[in-house]
Amino acid sequence: MNSINGPYLNKRAICSPLGAARLCQLALGSAVVAMVTHSAGYSGSYGVFCMVVWCLCFAVSVLVFFLDATRLYSYLPISWDNLTVTCAALATLMYVTASVVYPLFFVRFECPYSGCDVRDFRIAVTICSIAASLAYGAEVVLCRAKSGQTVVGHMATVSGLLKVVQGFVACIIFGALANGSEYSRYGATIYCVVVYALCFALTALFVILTVRGQNKAVCCMPFDHCMVVYTLMAVLLYLSASVVWSVFCFDTKYGSPWRPASCPWGKCPWDSKVVVAVLSFVNLGLYVADLIYSQRIRFVSSRLPTNTRV
Secondary structure, eight states, X not given: OOOOOSOSSOGGGTSSHHHHHHHHHHHHXXXXXXXXXXXXXXXXXXHHHHHHHHHHHHHXXXXXXXXXXXXXXXXXXXXXXXXXXXXXXXXXHHHHHHHHHHHHHHOOSSOOTTOSHHHHHHHHHHHXXXXXXXXXXXXXXXXXXXXXXXXXXXXXXXXHHHHHHHHHHHHHHHHHHHTTOOGGGSHHHHHHHHHHHHHHHHHHHHHHHHHTTOOSOBTTBOHHHHHHHHHHHHHHHHHHHHHHHHHHHHSTTTSOSSOOTTOOTTSOHHHHHHHHHHHHHHHHHHHHHHHHHHTTOOOOOTTSOOOTTO
């Protein structure tokens, strides 16, 4: 817990590039939610997903801005810089996803029978959502640790940001697995699911430990060394799972390398299997990049004063 030196209100929460980015997030987020509830509308599971993303990110942004402006974060047993950059990175990914999903399912170029107002509002929602994702991305860029800068946490580094992306990709994999992927047909594909779940759980654990400022020794090893060991293990596990999943889903002995002609769009197990296979290799590449970047990271105590950028 850090003591407050100087004014209780943080002027730089507004009068700084980082403050401007957060104000843009609030303005664009409120505009998106207002337009969707007013006229643009949403329906179905994809619409609910987009609305949850926008409302959740807006609520978290309000909380972060309030805590930063009032300096109340200094009373929390967390690493504030690590928490904010993690939230910003995750919000960027979620907003990008919503910015793709919403126009894909709700925007049409032709006007409906009720007129063009609904279409225009949905286009405006898409534009504001894209702009908000850029605002969150700007916060990530402003908070990211620069070359030669002392690192007091992991999330401000490229390796830390990669862990957020790894967890996000894993969540998409879980969604595809739950969408009729038939992963329970073979023991080998069940092994792949166990690998995805194990790596996701350990990645989430490391992120939580970093956000809480607990970057000391883990299992009698320095935190950075333990991080490298885990990342190497994840690379090996994902490599095996990516190969095994592809063989047992697309080899003619166990599955089909071609999409069945009778398989309906949107409810085809083969499509889910392709999504899992592609994202498995994507996450494998992310873990390899994480392993390369983590070689150059050395931590200092997270008890040092933080939030000097705001």
